[in-house]
Amino acid sequence: MAAVAAGVFRRTALERSDQRIAWQRTDQAFFAAGACHILAWVCRDAHPDRVIRLAGLRFVGDRQVCHVYATWAGWAFDHSGWNPEPDLLAANRDVESRPLERIALTDDLADFCSAHHHRMPHEYWRDPIPRARDYVHRHPPPRGA
Template sequence: MAAEAAGAFRRTAIERSDQRIAWDRTDQAFFAAGACHILAWVCRDSYPDRAIEIAGVRLAGGRQVFHAYALWNSWAFDHSGWNSEPELLAANTTFEGRPLESVKITDSLAEFCETHHSRMPHQYWQDPLPRAHDYVSRYTPPWA
């Protein structure tokens, strides 16, 4: 699957205000907007023998990360599966119509959530971790 912009799956006002409605979106939409950080950390933790990092996309020069993904070498994993990081950044830049940049995230999941106003797993309508593990398992990693 080619890289798609996370913004193409932004939550509606009702999806932002009602966790059950947000939960009922397709897996791709759920992990593109609203739970991308959960997917990124699960991907990293699913391959403990690989040096997978966490990265994020933000407006160039900005502070707020609006999309998180797992990163191994030059391969990025997000709602679109495994794609080259330049392809993922290009898809998001084109969609947003503004310069974006990738930043490495060294925080824990809890620190990331606090800094970037994101939800921890226990704050979702249901536990997103099993759903994220299932989603990661659908994609063959680039080293396989």
């Protein structure tokens, strides 16, 4: 599947205020906007044989990260599956009205959530970890990379 900007799947006001309704979105929408950080951490943990790093996108001048994804050998994994990282960056830049910058993430999940105002798994309507594991397993890393 080709890289699609996370901003295409932004949550509505109702989805932001009601975790049950947000949970009922498709997997791609759920992991694009609202649980991308959960998906990235699960991806890294699901592949202990690879050096998978985490990266975030934020609007230039902002402190908060608006999208998180996993990286490995020039590839990026997010709600769109595995794509060359330049394709993921271009897709997001093409949709947003403000410039984005990529930053490396080195925090653990709890520290990241605290610093960037993202939800921890226990703060969702249901535990998103099993859903993220299933999604990661449906999108194996590219062969030969």
